[in-house]
Structures are given as structure tokens and as C-alpha cells.
Amino acid sequence: xxxxxxxxxxxxxxxxxxxxxxxxxxxxxxxxxxxxxxxxxxxxxxxxxxxxxxxxxxxxxxxxxxxxxxxxxxxxxxxxxxxxxxxxxxxxxxxxxxxxxxxxxxxxxxxxxxxxxxxxxxxxxxxxxxxxxxxxxx
Numbered sequence: 001x002x003x004x005x006x007x008x009x010x011x012x013x014x015x016x017x018x019x020x021x022x023x024x025x026x027x028x029x030x031x032x033x034x035x036x037x038x039x040x041x042x043x044x045x046x047x048x049x050x051x052x053x054x055x056x057x058x059x060x061x062x063x064x065x066x067x068x069x070x071x072x073x074x075x076x077x078x079x080x081x082x083x084x085x086x087x088x089x090x091x092x093x094x095x096x097x098x099x100x101x102x103x104x105x106x107x108x109x110x111x112x113x114x115x116x117x118x119x120x121x122x123x124x125x126x127x128x129x130x131x132x133x134x135x136x137x138x
Contacts, residue, residue, distance in 0.1 A: 001078065001079060001081070002046055002078050002079050004079075006046070007046060007076060007079050010044060010046060010050070010051070010055075010076070011044070011074075011076060013051075013055050013059075014042060014044060014055060014058075014059075014072075014074045015074075017058075017059045017062065017072070018062075018072050019042065019072040019073060019074045020071070020072065020073050020074070021073075021074055021075075021076075021080075022041070022073045022074065022075050022080075022083050022087070023075075023080045023083050024080070024082060024083050025082040025083055025085070025086040027083060028041075028073075028075065028083050028086040028087050028090070029086060031071070031073060032090055032104060032107045033107060034107075035070075035071060035104070035106070035107055036106055037069075037070035037071065037105070037106070038069040038070050038071070038103060038104065038105050038137060038138045039069055039070065039071040039072075039073060039103070039104040039105075039107075040058070040069035040071070040072050040073070040101065040102070040103050040104075041073045041074065041075065041087055041090075041101075041102045041103075041104065042054065042055070042058055042072075042073070042074045042075075042099065042100075042101050042102075043074075043075055043076075043077055043084060043087060043088070043097070043098045043099055043100045043101075043102070044074050044075065044076045044077065044098070044099060045076075045077050045078070045098040045099040046078065047098070047099065049099060049115065049118050049119050050098070050099040050118075052122075052123070053118050053119075053121055053122055053123050053125075053126050054099040054100075054101065054118050054126060055099075056123035056126075056127075057118075057121075057122075057123040057124070057125070057126025057127045057129075057130065058101060058126070058127075058130065060123055060124065060126075060127035061126070061127040061128075061129075061130035061131050061134065064127060064131055065130070065131045065134045065135065065138075066135070067134045067135055067138040068134060068138055069103065069134065069138055070138075075087045077098035077099075078098075084098070087102070090102070090104070090107075090109060091109055091112055094112050094114060095114075097114040097115040097116075098115060099115060099118060100112065100113060100114055100115055100118070101113040101118075101126075101130070103133055103134075103137055105137055110137050111133050111137065113126070113129070113130075117129075
């Protein structure tokens with residue numbers, strides 16, 4: 001488990017952009033079971049690809065897309081373990097992956113960006129992909 005002072009700026013990177021932290025299993029379940037519309041859930045991480053590509057790419061996509069998810073949420077791998085595990089149950093059959101980006105529509109997974117789709121790509125590439133995804137599903 002990572003110490004909170006270490007992850008606080010990484011949490012703020014998303015919450016300052018309008019993301020709601022889902023810190024417990026119940027938070028994740030309650031949202032995805034009851035939500036109508038689209039939900040973007042970012043499984044955040046302390047790794048370099050989260051800092052260099054995933055978080056900036058998600059924020060860039062939101063800033064540059066005419067269509068946006070109705071809800072923005074995040075869980076933090078290695079910190080909010082139960083919430084992350086529950087989020088990963090909703091992203092099956094994909095294996096656990098962090099960072100990763102999941103788009104749900106009416107509680108059902110419609111698009112998933114795994115870590116291996118983030119590694120080696122820059123924020124602009126992630127953003128361009130997500131803008132296309134938002135246009136299709138939101």
C-alpha cells in the first residue's frame with residue numbers, strides 16, 4: 001500500500017478535473033449498478049505511464065471532445081484495494097491492469113483501455129483515441 005502523502009497529488013490530478021473518487025467497493029457498486037448514462041472510470045496508478053500518458057490523455061480528451069461521459073470516477077490501484085478489485089470485476093474479461101480506462105454505458109462495459117494500450121503512447125494519442133470513443137458512446 002502506497003502512503004497517502006505520495007498518492008495525494010496523483011489523486012488531485014484527476015479530482016481537480018472533475019473526477020469523483022470511488023474509495024470503497026460500495027462506492028463502485030452503488031454507482032455502476034444504479035447509473036443510467038455513461039461513466040468513465042480511471043483505474044489510477046503511481047507508475048510513469050499513468051503520470052505521462054493516462055491522466056494527461058484523459059484530461060485532454062475531456063477538454064477536446066464535444067461529447068463527454070456523464071460521470072467521471074476513479075479508483076486508485078495499490079491504495080483503494082477493495083474499490084479497485086470491484087472495478088476490475090466490472091471490467092472482466094479483461095485482466096487486471098493499471099492504469100486503465102473503462103467506459104460504461106448504463107453500468108455495462110462498452111470500452112476498455114488496458115495498460116499495454118497506454119504504455120509507449122503519449123497523452124495526445126490516448127486523448128485522440130478517447131475522443132473517438134466518446135463520440136461513439138456518449
